[in-house]
Amino acid sequence: MATEPTANDVDSVTSTGKSRCLVPVTLLTGFLGAGKTARLNATLVASGGGIAVIENELGVLGVDGLLVANSHPEADGIIELANGCLCCSAEVDLIAALEALARRHRVKPLKRVIIETTGLADVGPVIALLEDPEDPLAEDFILDAVVTVVDAASFKRWAQPAAGAAAGLVSSSSSPISSWTTGFGNHGTVSSVKSEERAAFHPGRATAVRTFWRQVSFADQILLSKVDLVGEESAQQILSNLQAANPLAEFCDSSSAANTAPLPPPRGRKRGSPSAVRGALDAWQQASTPSGRLCGASAARLRSAHLEGVETLSLRLPPERPLQKEPLLRLAKALLAGEGLPTSAPGPLRAGEEARSISLGEVWRIKGLLGIHGRGPSLLQGVGDQVSLEPFPDAQGVAPFLVLIGEGLQQEQEALQAAFEACGAESAGGQALKS
Numbered sequence: 001m002a003t004e005p006t007a008n009d010v011d012s013v014t015s016t017g018k019s020r021c022l023v024p025v026t027l028l029t030g031f032l033g034a035g036k037t038a039r040l041n042a043t044l045v046a047s048g049g050g051i052a053v054i055e056n057e058l059g060v061l062g063v064d065g066l067l068v069a070n071s072h073p074e075a076d077g078i079i080e081l082a083n084g085c086l087c088c089s090a091e092v093d094l095i096a097a098l099e100a101l102a103r104r105h106r107v108k109p110l111k112r113v114i115i116e117t118t119g120l121a122d123v124g125p126v127i128a129l130l131e132d133p134e135d136p137l138a139e140d141f142i143l144d145a146v147v148t149v150v151d152a153a154s155f156k157r158w159a160q161p162a163a164g165a166a167a168g169l170v171s172s173s174s175s176p177i178s179s180w181t182t183g184f185g186n187h188g189t190v191s192s193v194k195s196e197e198r199a200a201f202h203p204g205r206a207t208a209v210r211t212f213w214r215q216v217s218f219a220d221q222i223l224l225s226k227v228d229l230v231g232e233e234s235a236q237q238i239l240s241n242l243q244a245a246n247p248l249a250e251f252c253d254s255s256s257a258a259n260t261a262p263l264p265p266p267r268g269r270k271r272g273s274p275s276a277v278r279g280a281l282d283a284w285q286q287a288s289t290p291s292g293r294l295c296g297a298s299a300a301r302l303r304s305a306h307l308e309g310v311e312t313l314s315l316r317l318p319p320e321r322p323l324q325k326e327p328l329l330r331l332a333k334a335l336l337a338g339e340g341l342p343t344s345a346p347g348p349l350r351a352g353e354e355a356r357s358i359s360l361g362e363v364w365r366i367k368g369l370l371g372i373h374g375r376g377p378s379l380l381q382g383v384g385d386q387v388s389l390e391p392f393p394d395a396q397g398v399a400p401f402l403v404l405i406g407e408g409l410q411q412e413q414e415a416l417q418a419a420f421e422a423c424g425a426e427s428a429g430g431q432a433l434k435s
């Protein structure tokens with residue numbers, strides 16, 4: 001079995017001339033609901049301590065920080081950065097978090113830092129920050145690998161234009177990835193999306209597809225999740241598509257049996273690894289952000305471009321009114337399937353509204369901690385056609401909330417709030433999260 005190298009394996013010479021152990025940093029990325037937190041949890045369980053985690057969430061209300069913190073008292077520090085991607089709006093927070101971990105490392109050495117990005121993160125700027133030899137962070141940290149988790153069950157939806165065509169997207173028969181994204185002299189296998197094709201996308205969906213492929217193309221290691229849901233044969237086809245897009249990446253064991261496997265241990269990033277090549281190419285293409293910390297105008301520009309059209313909606317639900325499991329699951333499934341709000345859902349109509357058939361934008365991801373009638377605090381997870389509700393006793397005392405990520409959601413906020421509230425139990429007796 002491979003052993004995890006300790007920080008002692010690599011040294012830096014600090015500005016004061018002292019030698020210091022560098023902590024390997026793993027950048028764990030992958031699209032919404034791909035299975036990043038699941039892999040992170042498996043890694044923490046297997047580690048026996050010494051790993052610090054930085055969790056990044058898009059919404060104001062974070063689920064993952066709670067999930068990881070509650071399951072892993074052994075982790076050496078979990079820092080949650082909510083309400084924005086660390087590649088843009090939360091970059092300052094990322095720097096502060098790493099500085100805090102550097103101070104801790106000097107007192108109690110860390111073996112590894114894992115940064116779990118949001119599902120819509122653009123890892124380019126984070127790589128640039130961690131690779132900048134002039135940045136003070138380089139005295140304590142070294143980027144070890146970008147690990148991208150790819151959800152086999154959602155691959156068609158995000159990776160193949162045929163799936164997008166259903167929503168009036170591209171018509172090309174190959175992956176909707178711009179030629180620069182491959183970057184490995186492999187342009188023949190993956191065609192470009194022309195700008196007019198991009199314009200035909202919903203802007204949020206275009207952002208999502210672009211993000212999906214950027215996460216693949218920056219990966220040093222690719223881990224295919226949810227093979228248990230698609231079968232080994234489909235998994236092999238997906239792997240060949242991914243290999244065509246990023247031939248230099250290392251592909252981790254992607255059998256169904258590896259679904260709950262920990263991340264590969266740090267092993268030292270090689271020169272010419274995909275993230276190193278892509279990072280340099282990306283910096284060159286965005287000449288205004290050659291490396292290092294993004295401040296002011298650069299950060300603002302990136303921020304506006306990288307999450308264009310994507311919306312995150314955080315809903316709080318009344319703690320005194322636990323929800324009924326069945327209507328809640330039905331509603332979550334309908335939203336993820338793009339069916340809008342079911343006409344049969346009970347609840348108040350808005351003025352002038354005849355039926356509750358409200359056409360929503362798109363919901364790609366649902367997460368929440370909710371009080372469920374007769375079950376108590378529970379974790380709702382939804383992505384693609386997978387929706388689950390599991391008991392989560394550690395959320396006792398947390399005010400119930402939901403986070404929805406997708407496109408065109410803000411305009412439906414009131415209707416969505418009403419639809420979820422309408423799943424509330426009529427009678428008391430359920431256990432709310434917070435009384």
Ligand SMILES: Nc1nc2c(ncn2[C@@H]2O[C@H](COP(=O)(O)OP(=O)(O)OP(=O)(O)O)[C@@H](O)[C@H]2O)c(=O)[nH]1
Nearest residue numbers: 032033034035036037038118119225226227259381
């Ligand atoms: N069947 C199956 N389900 C999985 C697998 N990996 C993750 N899941 C489930 O997929 C859902 C999303 O997993 P997470 O680990 O929360 O995904 P994530 O990438 O952290 O999601 P975001 O927070 O949206 O970025 C959860 O319900 C997981 O239990 C897998 O390999 N097989």
